[in-house]
Amino acid sequence: MKNLGEIKDLNQRLHFFSAINDSAKDAARFSVKDNICVKGFEARAGSKILSGYVPPFDATCVERMAKKGYNFIGKTVMDEFGFGSFGVNTDVQARNPFDEKRVAGGSSSGAAVATAVLKDHIAISESTGGSISNPASFCGVVGFTPTYGTVSRYGLIDYANSLDKIGLMARSSEEIRKAFDIIRGADRYDTTCTENGITDSKKKKLVVIDQLMHGIDDGILASFEALLAKLEGMGYKVERTSLDFIDKAIPAYYIISMAEASTNLAKYTGYKYGRQLDAFTKKYNEFFTEAREVFGMEAKRRIVLGTFVRSASVKERYYTKALKVRALLANKLSELMKDAFVISPTMPIMAPKIDEAAELPPLQAYAMDSLTIPPNLTGLPHVSFPYDYLKGMPVGAQLVTTHFNDYALLDFVGKWEKSFDYKFKYNL
Amino acid sequence: MKIGLEVHVAIPTKSKLFCACSTSADEPNSSICPICMGFPGSKPMLNKAAIEYALSVSAALHCKTGKATSFVRKVYFYPDLPKSYQITQLQDAIGFGGYVELEKKKIGIRRIQLEEDPAKIIREDNYTLIDFNRSGVPLLEIVTEPDIASQDELREFVNELRSILYYLGFDIEREIKADLNISVADARVEVKNVNGIRNLVDAAQHEIRRQEDLHSKKQKIVAETRSYNEKTLRTESSREKESDEEYGFIYEPDLTVYQIKPKKLAKPIYAGIIARELAGGTGQLKKTVLDLIQFDSRALELFEHARGKWPLQSIINVVEVLNKYGAKDIGMAHFEKLLDVARAGTPISKQVLEQVKKGVKVEISEVSSAEVDREIKEIIRKNSHLLKEYEKNPKVFNFIVGDVAKKLKANPKEVSERLRGILEKGFKG
Structure with missing residues (x-):
């Protein structure tokens, strides 16, 4: 890369890459979130417990991008295992290019920053509960989370397998569409990935769900109303509706994701890969305990809670019930979106300062996902796109559609981009 | 239990x-x-x-x-x-x-x-x-x-x-691995991770005895997980x-x-049931057949091939001999020859086996009916008590057949038919 030096200098300040591929070519660049495997590059998924893990294989999406001539330029930083909304739950914290005191969002923090500072670049990222929409919104880029099961997860270091979706960030819907067509499609290495045809069923109606509009920052609320007016001017019909049940999304999401995460994190025991212990004289339980001490606080919290909600005595009350909520919510939302998109702001707040975010109590931090969780929990495709700048900071809106109607979202954003110019501070 | x-x-x-x-x-x-x-x-x-x-x-x-x-x-x-x-x-x-x-x-x-x-x-x-x-x-x-x-x-x-x-x-x-659950009285005891069949049966035996002991002494049997120690031949609390x-x-x-899509599956074979059918019952004969076919698909093939065409005892004899000499891969034509030899009462030696394999004709003493009749009558004449005993004990019939067949190297089935004919005609020696 011609501007490798500049990129490295900026990375010193904004911390978006955890590793840079020095030998990458200039054209058609793509970066990869650090929880997705690239052969020969350390994959830590933001965790100390994976220090030194160099996967011996490429994730399917990485392999497919490389095959089409895209050039891998680096691994992007993230919250540990994806556990976070602000990119602060890790040792290297990305900074927002619009205000370096503020967070970049999470958990795909580095991916969003990289997209905001690099031109001609695609970020392969991943969302479990909002990890693409959220940082895309805070950093003013387009963040696309496809229907669950359209992009192979092979090579993704699991957070919650039934919720994890590999997706994309870029500076335009056009670039995302190109990359999406490369990485999607069935893969024998991921049983949950299907060859379903992606549709482009355009909607003229936009639904705003009342319950999602509670607790949103006043400034964002006002600018979102202005967006709706503008969209009406573009020919869309805006409708308000109530969906009480959507309040169940956050608890259901955290129960399922923590239950699965606690099983996924069980494998990190310090003797096969990543952090290696020498304490082979210890009994295995003590050995494992010592190896697992390096998990961050949020990871430990999710292991404990996740183990609890799937334990025999309460499983029916939590885990099993959450699965039912998920299925029911998917039906209700799909019904609502037969002839409409659901639209909302992407985040209820502006990007907070890094020290503020780090001190947020867990429940308040989880509540920040109220808008991104419903489509993520139900595997519905969604896209976040910049629509305004408030006090110099970008604001994003999120559009949701029915399963496998992914193209319709990109089509919508494409039309939006004709009437709105995205702003970037860097163009490396 | x-x-x-x-x-x-x-x-x-x-x-x-x-x-x-x-x-x-x-x-x-x-x-x-x-x-x-x-x-x-x-x-x-x-x-x-x-x-x-x-x-x-x-x-x-x-x-x-x-x-x-x-x-x-x-x-x-x-x-x-x-x-x-x-x-x-x-x-x-x-x-x-x-x-x-x-x-x-x-x-x-x-x-x-x-x-x-x-x-x-x-x-x-x-x-x-x-x-x-x-x-x-x-x-x-x-x-x-x-x-x-x-x-x-x-x-x-x-x-x-x-x-x-x-x-x-x-x-x-x-080796198969198994967990045993045994309850002699009410409490259920699990014996975990037993390797191999012998250990499985032994572990069961020792655990049953332990529980029966406790039960007879009216002591409490604890519902628990135990493991089997092969060296001490005891189960131990885990x-x-x-x-x-x-x-x-x-x-x-x-x-x-x-x-799961409906598909044609491999056809199961129940050796126990087949052995019972072949033997026509559940006695020692069934056990002999079962021992031969339970874990031996070639033996089963040989039995199925010969079934109904040769006497069961001849099939058993030949399969046992083939087992002994590791020769079960023999062709069906040769197998049939061996069955003929066995039916004629001729013991199958290694030499006979080699001859059949090489296609050399094996001398089966072809005995004429007249010779058989003569021999039967001679035995009866020499042992005049036989007929009297036969009235009380039908097994004497088989004794005569065996004796004659052995002496003449004749087919026992044929001998028994000739003997029945002679007796029916009221031969008194």
Whole structure:
């Protein structure tokens, strides 16, 4: 890369890459979130417990991008295992290019920053509960989370397998569409990935769900109303509706994701890969305990809670019930979106300062996902796109559609981009 | 007394349950990959051949199979478990509600499920090694109802089950692993991780005796998990309560629900039933036949080929001889020759076997009916008491037949027909 030096200098300040591929070519660049495997590059998924893990294989999406001539330029930083909304739950914290005191969002923090500072670049990222929409919104880029099961997860270091979706960030819907067509499609290495045809069923109606509009920052609320007016001017019909049940999304999401995460994190025991212990004289339980001490606080919290909600005595009350909520919510939302998109702001707040975010109590931090969780929990495709700048900071809106109607979202954003110019501070 | 079993057997697929690694590597840790090592980023992919084997066993054990099957994660920490969870089955297991037919009763099969084997732990004096070649090998767990009521039944059940598996292509030389549940009185005791059939029967015997002892002394039998010590020939308390087991099962989200399509399955063979049919009963003869065919498909082929055309005893004789000389691969034409030789009463020596194989004509003493008649009459004349005894004891008939057949090297069947004719004509010596 011609501007490798500049990129490295900026990375010193904004911390978006955890590793840079020095030998990458200039054209058609793509970066990869650090929880997705690239052969020969350390994959830590933001965790100390994976220090030194160099996967011996490429994730399917990485392999497919490389095959089409895209050039891998680096691994992007993230919250540990994806556990976070602000990119602060890790040792290297990305900074927002619009205000370096503020967070970049999470958990795909580095991916969003990289997209905001690099031109001609695609970020392969991943969302479990909002990890693409959220940082895309805070950093003013387009963040696309496809229907669950359209992009192979092979090579993704699991957070919650039934919720994890590999997706994309870029500076335009056009670039995302190109990359999406490369990485999607069935893969024998991921049983949950299907060859379903992606549709482009355009909607003229936009639904705003009342319950999602509670607790949103006043400034964002006002600018979102202005967006709706503008969209009406573009020919869309805006409708308000109530969906009480959507309040169940956050608890259901955290129960399922923590239950699965606690099983996924069980494998990190310090003797096969990543952090290696020498304490082979210890009994295995003590050995494992010592190896697992390096998990961050949020990871430990999710292991404990996740183990609890799937334990025999309460499983029916939590885990099993959450699965039912998920299925029911998917039906209700799909019904609502037969002839409409659901639209909302992407985040209820502006990007907070890094020290503020780090001190947020867990429940308040989880509540920040109220808008991104419903489509993520139900595997519905969604896209976040910049629509305004408030006090110099970008604001994003999120559009949701029915399963496998992914193209319709990109089509919508494409039309939006004709009437709105995205702003970037860097163009490396 | 109630005995129930959980038997684990390896499914003989070429590759592992969730990856393409070979199941038959010798050098430790040579047949491993990111999937069976549980490397971060890897995902399981289901081996459909393992599903088919499991379905065949399910059908052979008369189990019901649902329209779909799914997997769960069983979470526990142990060094032999790469992901710290085992992918196994629970509610939507491959099969449920079947049975195995024994001589006198049926043993219920509660559930049949697929799961992955953990790695192999090799304990040395000062250290422990782990061989991950075994990690991910497909296992079938077969859970019985507590229908087994004695050690004899236990042995019969295990052998019948192994025979069914053998005929479905399983490698029964591999040691089976089993957990035993035994309750002599009310308390249920689990004896875990017993390896091999002999140990299984021994462990049952010792545990039954221990419980009977306690019971007769009116002492309390504790519901607990025990292990069998092969050296002391005793079961020992594992000091863990069953209720303490907490595996935190969740659905395996990396494997979607697998839809089972109706397919033609391997036809099961029930050696016990075949032996009973061949022998026409359940006595010693059945046991002899069963011993020959239970784990020997070629022997079964030979029996099926000759069935009804040669006397059962001749077939048994020939198969035993072929076993003895390791010659069961003999062609059917030669096999038939040997059957003729046996039927004629000629013992089959190694030399006879070689002659038949080389196509050299074997001298079967062709005895004329007249000669047989003459010999029969002579024996009766020389032993005049025989006829009187025959009226009281019909076995004397067989004695005469045997004697004549041996002397003339004649076919006993023919001798017996001639003897019956002579007696019917009222021959009195």
